[in-house]
Amino acid sequence: VIDTNPLRRLNEEIFTYATKKQQEIDELKKLENFRKEFLANVSHELKTPIFAAQGFIHTLIDGAVDDKNVRDKFLDKAARSLDGLDALVQDLLTLSQMETGDIKMRYEKFDIRQLTAEVFEQLEEKADAKRIRLRFNKGNQGTVWAYADVQRIGQVMTNLIDNAIKYGREDGRVLVSFDSEKDHLLVAVKDDGPGIEPEHLKRIFERFYRIEKSRSKDKGGTGLGLAIVKHIIEAHRSKVSVTSKMGKGTTFIFKLDKGEGKN
Numbered sequence: 223v224i225d226t227n228p229l230r231r232l233n234e235e236i237f238t239y240a241t242k243k244q245q246e247i248d249e250l251k252k253l254e255n256f257r258k259e260f261l262a263n264v265s266h267e268l269k270t271p272i273f274a275a276q277g278f279i280h281t282l283i284d285g286a287v288d289d290k291n292v293r294d295k296f297l298d299k300a301a302r303s304l305d306g307l308d309a310l311v312q313d314l315l316t317l318s319q320m321e322t323g324d325i326k327m328r329y330e331k332f333d334i335r336q337l338t339a340e341v342f343e344q345l346e347e348k349a350d351a352k353r354i355r356l357r358f359n360k361g362n363q364g365t366v367w368a369y370a371d372v373q374r375i376g377q378v379m380t381n382l383i384d385n386a387i388k389y390g391r392e393d394g395r396v397l398v399s400f401d402s403e404k405d406h407l408l409v410a411v412k413d414d415g416p417g418i419e420p421e422h423l424k425r426i427f428e429r430f431y432r433i434e435k436s437r438s439k440d441k442g443g444t445g446l447g448l449a450i451v452k453h454i455i456e457a458h459r460s461k462v463s464v465t466s467k468m469g470k471g472t473t474f475i476f477k478l479d480k481g482e483g484k485n
């Protein structure tokens with residue numbers, strides 16, 4: 223009788239090996255597709271503001287410059303397009319630096335309540351235009367120590383609060399809460415805007431993902447804000463999550479190390 227066990231084992235090994243290789247190939251293909259799609263997206267997003275600015279400037283050159291009203295309006299529009307382009311390039315740079323690991327996290331102890339107040343101050347004009355106020359769950363006094371990269375967390379708060387204002391309702395409010403959880407600090411940014419539908423909710427952290435593209439674009443976004451937020455929080459070895467209720471509002475939550483006891 224021939225012992226077929228070694229053969230069977232060899233066969234199994236080959237099968238396992240082949241399956242693993244196939245998975246690796248699938249993974250590489252996915253990555254390659256992702257790259258292609260990303261490049262196409264970037265090119266498209268860059269072209270849009272360039273095209274717009276070009277259009278306004280050429281119309282001016284072709285004679286519109288003689289009418290003062292038209293001239294001012296078109297120059298303003300061209301400038302806005304270029305501002306949008308600038309923001310987009312800045313966001314792309316941040317994303318790529320985060321991904322290549324060129325940015326080292328610089329941990330320090332800072333007052334995140336004060337940082338949040340400063341961020342809101344910078345966005346005050348936008349907030350005032352919609353009469354949106356900032357509230358803290360623990361009032362406006364006292365320090366809340368966090369231990370993280372203060373610049374990067376400033377960017378996270380800027381992106382989240384900017385969204386809360388952009389997509390929030392008029393006369394609304396942005397509630398920022400800080401809660402202690404063992405050795406962690408739980409940060410939540412909550413708006414009382416229209417909310418995000420479940421089908422979109424799971425995709426909003428993707429690069430360039432926007433709900434109702436044209437409407438979001440009117441509000442001057444790059445579609446990269448939340449992708450950057452996710453990256454920064456993950457670089458802090460943490461996670462960001464989102465919950466939303468239609469007609470009630472949206473809440474973004476993440477954990478940071480507490481600053482107490484740190485230098």
Ligand code: ADP
Pocket residue numbers: 381385386389390413415416417418426431432433434438439442443444445446447448449472
């Ligand atoms: P954008 O630059 O377009 O704001 P983001 O990555 O910051 O890009 O957000 C992605 C999309 O998620 C936005 O275009 C918007 O449709 C939606 N979104 C983000 N934050 C909120 C929010 N607080 N309320 C409702 N929709 C939001």
